[in-house]
Amino acid sequence: MRARPETSAAAAQQAAFAQALLHLDAPTPAGLTTYSEAEAARRFAVYRNNVRVSLVAALGARYPVVRRLVGAEFFDAAALLFIAQHPPTGPVLANYGAGFDAFLASFEPAADLPYLPDMAKLEWLRHRAFHAADADPIGIDRLAMLPPERLDTVRLALHPAVQFIVSPWPVLSIWTTNTEDDEVRPLGPEAGSESVLVTRPALQVLTQRLPAGADRLLAALADNAPLGAAVAAAVEAEPAFDIAGCLALLFSAGAIVGLTEGSRS
Amino acid sequence: MTTDRRALSLSRPPMRAGVGLKPEHYRPILDDHPDIGWFEVHAENYMGAGGPPHYFLERIRADYALSVHGVGLSIGSAAGLTSGHLDRLKTVVDRYQPFVVSEHLAWSTHGNAFYNDLLPLPYTRATLDLVARHVDVTQEALGRRLLLENPSTYLRFDGEEMGETDFLAELARRTGCGLLLDVNNVFVSAANHGFDARAYLDAFPLARVQEIHLAGHETQHGDANMPTLLIDTHDRPVADPVWDLYRHVLARLGACPTLIEWDSALPTWPVLAAEAARAENLLRASEGADHARAA
Known part of the structure; x- marks a missing residue:
């Protein structure tokens, strides 16, 4: 449109x-x-x-665990x-x-909480899952009905809410205790890196640990790779990859909404 | 002008009190099915692809009348409307079939940034031209009439050429839009700018009003150098002088769908429902007066 x-x-x-509005040191506008x-x-x-x-309230509602970890005052200052x-x-x-998450990663005052950006990422994925499109998950029986020789070429469709994060920190354990416990439980030295699956099969957003290699499988499925190729990618990353266990987890988490056979893509 | 034909296709407005729909109240509403005239939603809260917001609104809409109230169209934006947002608003309206669609006489977007507040406009002929063009575009896109709400304001501008009531009357005349009269906003702006709220209401084009809002506000006390300032907070009950103004409006306008707006520091459902019942009692009394006048 031409400017009048x-x-x-x-x-x-x-x-x-x-x-x-956004800059406190800016003068009050003229013409009032x-x-x-x-x-x-x-x-x-x-x-x-x-x-x-x-x-600030919108960000606080989106990132409640980040807010709890750093405290309200710190959070509000960072949010501003x-x-x-x-x-x-x-x-x-x-x-x-x-x-x-990227902002926090380069936010000097938060440098002593190196897992904070991944926590923000996890909370953002949960938020995206909450608003993602709806779809009806299918059961693993659909896969079990197929003859074994056709499993390699089958394609599994992920639920629109499915996302995952691979973190070098025990990001889900930290999230869980900061969400569910009145007193935060200290994590033991055994707590290491965690990969987390985010799903929303119906109304509730769910998070759970993924076994090693599962992120490769999910990334391949998201690319519409057939199951055989997706499993191969996972095994390449993790030779001890538990195929049956991982598929059972994905189906029970409501992560799979479709199954197609053949070369259609 | 096709607005009149559109108006015929609208579902009948409920001459009752309604409340703003909040996620905290989804469950009590579905479980207890309270006797409330209607609900209002902020359009922007239902622009996601799926999930709980749509799940609950679908079910509540099946049982109640609905009003869609936009808070992000930025109809006073000097840089123009964003067509993407108009499309999103149309999607919500088409899906949920509200009995009215409303927006604010304000702006909130500039450049690539959205400021999440209803910012004031100078009441000039140039602003009137701008807003009228945007109301035309919006009504054309939605295929129905829009209601525009009088804002609560804290600032006025140099060089204004008309008052708010004249601005709204001329806007409605030019575009065929309806008006949403927020009685609390009138009270807040009157106190902040030192005009008489009843005189404002007497000058307001009441024939265009198709919905009324009531809400609570905060009083920021002044001192010797600073006057008291009222802030439109929607976080508490409607103040007594606002109820008085509401009675004044009903006496002149007759019954009109009336919303209790309570957006933060939310009360329990029974407290909110009681506030709506108070509005509905006044509204019904004015309906009785209508019949008496007609007889």
Whole structure:
């Protein structure tokens, strides 16, 4: 659309207003009805506060375990910095907060919690799963009915909510105790790296540990590879890969919604 | 102008009190099936692909009338509407078939950023042209009439050319849009800008009003140098002087679908339902007065 002259004046006014909303050191925009300087600042601060408080609350709701791990004060300060650098790019707030994991990874004050970015990633995947498209999971009996020689060429369709994260940290164990326990349980020295599957077979988002190699299998299935090739990728990464156990886990978690045979892709 | 034909195809509005639908209340509503006239949802909360929001709204919509209230279209954006968001709004409206669709006289998007607040517009002829174009585009895209809500504001601009009531009356006349009268917003803005709320209501184009909002606000007390400021918080019961203004509106307008807006510091379901019952008693009394006038 061509810019009309009156529209570009209005655009300049909104640009100045917008700029001052996110930056506390920006002056109160010009062109406001003549209040005293302090009164104009106080009134503008109502808008500024609405924007900041509502977006910090949105991030806090999205990242409750990150918030618990660092404390409310630290979280709110980090969230404000994130908001100023990455304001929402659209009005659907369910899409807001992507990239908070990367932000935390380069956020110096959080450097002594090296697992924090992966926790943010896990919480973001859970949030995406909550809003993902619906689909009806199928049971493992559908696979069991096939003659063994056809298993290699079968393709399994993943539920739209299915995602996974491979972390060098015990990210699910930390998430679980910070979500379910009033007093956080300390993790023993045996707690090591964890891969986590996120699904939402019906209304509830589920998370569970994945065995070693399962991430390769899932990545291949997501690429629409046939089951034989997906298993081969998993075995290559993990020679002791438990094929039957992993498939049982995926089906019981509601991760599989379709099964097709033949070379169709 | 095709608005009148569209209006005929709308489902009949419930002349009752409704409440904003919150996820915290999904279960009590489905389990107990309370006697509430209707629910209102924020359109942007139902723009995901699937999951619990749609699951519950489908079921609640099957039993109750619904209003869709947009909070993100940014109809006052100088840079234009985002067509993608209009498409998303249409998807929600087509799916849930609300009895009204409303948005705000405000802006919230600039450049690539969305500010998640209802930001003020200067009431000038240029703003009127801009907003009228956007209302036309929206009504065309949705294939139905839009209601526009009077905002609560904290600032006014130099060089304004008309008052809010004249602005809304002219906008409705030009575009055929309806209006959503937020009585709490009138009270908040009147206190913040020092005008008389009843005089505002008496100048308001009430014939265009198809929905009323009521909500609670916070009082930020001033001092010798600073006047008291009211903040539109939607986090508490409706204040007594706002109930008085509501009675004043009903006496002139007659019965009109009325929403209790309570968006944060949510009360339990019975507290919210009691607030709606209070509005509904007043609304029914005014309906009686309608019949008396008609007789």
